[in-house]
Amino acid sequence: MFHKKPVALASLALVPALALVGCSSQGSHSSGDGPLEITLWTHSAGNEGEMEVVTQIIDDFNASQDDYKVVRQDFPQDAYNDSVQGAAASGDLPCIMDVDAPVMPNWANNGWLVPSGLTEEDTADFLPSTVGTYDGEIYSIGFWDVNTVLFTRASVLEANDIRVPTVDEPWTADEFADAEKKIQASGEFDYVIDWGTGSSGEWWPYAYSPLLQSFGGDLVDRSDYSTADGVLNGPEAQKFGAWFQDQFAQGYASKSGAQDRTEFKDGKVAMHYDGIWEYAEGYEAYGDDLVVAPLPDFGNGSKAGVGSWQTGLSQACTAEQKEGGLAYLKFAMKDEYIAQFSDVTSLIPATESAAELTTKGYYGEGKPLQIAQEVSDKYGEVRPVTPGYPVISSVFEKGLQDIMNGSDVKSTEDQMVVEIDADIESAGYNN
Amino acid sequence: MSTTQAAPAAPEEAAPLPMRRSRLHNNERRAGIGFTAPAVLLIVVFLVIPVLLSFALGFTNARMGSMENPGFTGLTNFVRALTKDPTFWDALRNIAIFVLVVVPLQGGLGLVLALLVNQKIRGITTFRVVFFMPVVTSMVVVSMLWKFMYQKDGLINAITGLNVDWLNETHTALPAVIVMSVWQGVGFQMILWLSGLQSINHDLYEAASLDGAGRWQQFRNVTMPGLRPTFVFIFITITISAFSLFTQIDVMTNGGPSNATTTLVYHIIQMGSSRGDVGYGSALSLIFFVIVLAVTLLQRFLTREED
Numbered sequence: 001m002f003h004k005k006p007v008a009l010a011s012l013a014l015v016p017a018l019a020l021v022g023c024s025s026q027g028s029h030s031s032g033d034g035p036l037e038i039t040l041w042t043h044s045a046g047n048e049g050e051m052e053v054v055t056q057i058i059d060d061f062n063a064s065q066d067d068y069k070v071v072r073q074d075f076p077q078d079a080y081n082d083s084v085q086g087a088a089a090s091g092d093l094p095c096i097m098d099v100d101a102p103v104m105p106n107w108a109n110n111g112w113l114v115p116s117g118l119t120e121e122d123t124a125d126f127l128p129s130t131v132g133t134y135d136g137e138i139y140s141i142g143f144w145d146v147n148t149v150l151f152t153r154a155s156v157l158e159a160n161d162i163r164v165p166t167v168d169e170p171w172t173a174d175e176f177a178d179a180e181k182k183i184q185a186s187g188e189f190d191y192v193i194d195w196g197t198g199s200s201g202e203w204w205p206y207a208y209s210p211l212l213q214s215f216g217g218d219l220v221d222r223s224d225y226s227t228a229d230g231v232l233n234g235p236e237a238q239k240f241g242a243w244f245q246d247q248f249a250q251g252y253a254s255k256s257g258a259q260d261r262t263e264f265k266d267g268k269v270a271m272h273y274d275g276i277w278e279y280a281e282g283y284e285a286y287g288d289d290l291v292v293a294p295l296p297d298f299g300n301g302s303k304a305g306v307g308s309w310q311t312g313l314s315q316a317c318t319a320e321q322k323e324g325g326l327a328y329l330k331f332a333m334k335d336e337y338i339a340q341f342s343d344v345t346s347l348i349p350a351t352e353s354a355a356e357l358t359t360k361g362y363y364g365e366g367k368p369l370q371i372a373q374e375v376s377d378k379y380g381e382v383r384p385v386t387p388g389y390p391v392i393s394s395v396f397e398k399g400l401q402d403i404m405n406g407s408d409v410k411s412t413e414d415q416m417v418v419e420i421d422a423d424i425e426s427a428g429y430n431n
Numbered sequence: 432m433s434t435t436q437a438a439p440a441a442p443e444e445a446a447p448l449p450m451r452r453s454r455l456h457n458n459e460r461r462a463g464i465g466f467t468a469p470a471v472l473l474i475v476v477f478l479v480i481p482v483l484l485s486f487a488l489g490f491t492n493a494r495m496g497s498m499e500n501p502g503f504t505g506l507t508n509f510v511r512a513l514t515k516d517p518t519f520w521d522a523l524r525n526i527a528i529f530v531l532v533v534v535p536l537q538g539g540l541g542l543v544l545a546l547l548v549n550q551k552i553r554g555i556t557t558f559r560v561v562f563f564m565p566v567v568t569s570m571v572v573v574s575m576l577w578k579f580m581y582q583k584d585g586l587i588n589a590i591t592g593l594n595v596d597w598l599n600e601t602h603t604a605l606p607a608v609i610v611m612s613v614w615q616g617v618g619f620q621m622i623l624w625l626s627g628l629q630s631i632n633h634d635l636y637e638a639a640s641l642d643g644a645g646r647w648q649q650f651r652n653v654t655m656p657g658l659r660p661t662f663v664f665i666f667i668t669i670t671i672s673a674f675s676l677f678t679q680i681d682v683m684t685n686g687g688p689s690n691a692t693t694t695l696v697y698h699i700i701q702m703g704s705s706r707g708d709v710g711y712g713s714a715l716s717l718i719f720f721v722i723v724l725a726v727t728l729l730q731r732f733l734t735r736e737e738d
Contacts, residue, residue: 082704085495085704085707089495200685254583255596255599255688256582256583256596256598256599390706390707391706391707391708394701394705394706395706398686398687401685401687401688401689402687402688402689402690404688405599405601405687405688405689405691406601406688406689407689415517418515422511422515423706423708426492426494426708426710426711427494
């Protein structure tokens with residue numbers, strides 16, 4: 001029977017190959033005795049502060065009851081959305097998962113996320129931009145919010161005879177243009193402002209669509225989300241495009257910057273446009289000289305990007321797991337955790353009562369970052385709530401990068417509209 | 432892409448064989464099938480099925496996330512690529528430039544390096560290792576390094592004394608990627624040329640020098656004809672790998688500035704994966720496949736053995 005050996009060996013080699021074909025990331029579900037396992041995906045891998053809080057919440061939740069056991073899986077933010085896309089296609093989603101606010105409607109529309117079961121009562125105290133509502137249902141909840149502001153220095157403004165802007169009185173378009181000219185003429189800086197164009201991805205629409213809206217344009221017509229025609233390529237949007245192109249053509253800003261945007265701290269630029277998370281570093285560099293201001297008003301009011309990561313429940317939850325998932329969400333929404341998040345990230349806590357509990361001294365009446373909350377309230381503008389958003393985001397990023405690099409504004413914006421409309425059309429979001 | 436060929440079936444024997452031979456023969460055949468099965472299975476699952484799927488999906492409006500009922504849309508996707516998608520034409524232009532520059536440059540430099548290191552000098556192994564090093568380094572790592580080197584305050588400007596933002600200017604971005612790609616891959620071509628050089632019979636050189644041929648004449652009349660099969664192989668493999676330029680673009684430029692470095696594969700992945708437009712991405716892949724096939728067939732025709 002020796003001659004059968006080769007065949008037997010060869011068929012052994014098939015085993016791993018077959019194993020490759022049907023693998024699954026779902027953890028085993030214990031049945032009957034012991035707590036029910038619920039998988040949670042977080043996008044915070046590599047972010048020590050956030051991970052610490054998430055871990056703490058999960059440990060506390062698991063210790064607080066015997067019915068459920070939440071099991072964490074970490075992903076780095078850059079790979080997170082792709083991982084979810086892949087998992088959704090192969091039916092491997094976790095039950096509880098993070099979602100970036102503007103992407104939520106798309107995932108809800110695809111059926112990847114399910115309504116969380118949270119009620120308006122549960123979320124009454126939360127900032128509106130931290131509650132992920134789509135089609136009248138609450139899908140996700142965020143523990144913090146983050147908005148974009150301008151950082152600059154009082155001493156530089158004073159030396160160049162420039163008014164210090166406030167939340168109630170942002171710079172006008174003319175004042176800002178004048179300020180840029182004066183600072184450039186002073187010759188003290190490599191560039192006037194670091195817009196952050198060296199970054200890529202979701203940062204582009206988050207950071208620069210508020211500028212577009214301040215000019216009076218928008219990413220898509222929000223009346224029914226069926227087209228971008230007229231808002232992304234209308235006269236206001238063209239003015240925005242020309243202004244944005246000019247920022248680089250005039251030498252006010254550099255297209256690419258240092259890897260971690262250190263120019264402002266190193267005194268190479270006079271202004272720095274960023275999320276409020278930059279505050280701690282800016283304060284460390286300049287102390288009370290640091291000015292936090294809203295974006296200039298380009299004619300249609302000052303605007304600020306808001307909306308950040310939230311947590312929701314997916315289609316992969318069994319009925320029982322969904323109950324556990326909801327219990328977990330409610331548990332994580334406690335003020336003490338929201339305050340803890342705010343302390344490690346310096347981002348805006350989602351509730352007023354949590355703001356009082358923060359210990360870093362950023363938030364609360366008369367505290368330095370009170371301004372961020374005010375900017376959020378007055379000027380915050382969420383990105384379009386539509387399942388077409390991921391494509392809008394990617395088209396806008398590419399188009400605006402082309403404009404920055406000198407492409408013709410009108411034809412680039414027209415092409416953006418063509419691509420966005422083609423996608424809305426072919427996906428049939430509005431049928 | 433490698434093609435696998437099933438082992439040729441044994442010719443039918445006219446005369447009946449003695450019992451023992453045929454049983455052994457059957458056993459061998461079974462063993463052969465057993466040994467090839469894993470590879471064939473993997474290729475079918477990860478290559479053949481996806482390829483067939485993407486051919487089919489190119490004619491539909493399938494989307495990531497709602498793959499259940501894609502509708503048949505005929506040639507819509509192909510019309511869109513050819514008439515409504517300027518990025519597609521930019522990608523085609525860039526990849527044409529890339530192939531036309533990289534193929535002769537990398538192949539030629541590889542040959543020069545191979546001739547240089549094909550000598551009996553002390554320490555020559557060190558050179559071979561140094562030239563080959565970038566090949567075994569991950570392309571992502573190499574791209575990151577060069578991205579830093581190309582920055583405005585990076586190494587390239589420091590050495591040349593220029594002040595160019597290499598990857599962010601429309602006219603320098605693609606050349607910058609080409610230089611880096613040639614450098615990264617040239618060591619591999621060098622090794623291929625080297626194996627070709629060493630397979631040439633040494634007696635031919637001795638005979639040539641006895642006949643009074645100089646170095647150059649030896650190269651023209653012995654080395655070059657001897658390298659012909661190597662040349663054909665390198666010519667075709669560089670072309671195919673140059674066509675599928677993606678990693679450098681994804682890491683270094685994201686197709687920018689203003690589409691100056693976008694490529695077909697990068698565009699396909701942007702559309703089909705990032706934007707979730709699976710139908711359109713598949714249609715683009717199909718077009719890409721036809722282009723590469725046509726070019727490869729043309730090359731086969733040009734380099735055919737003339738009997």
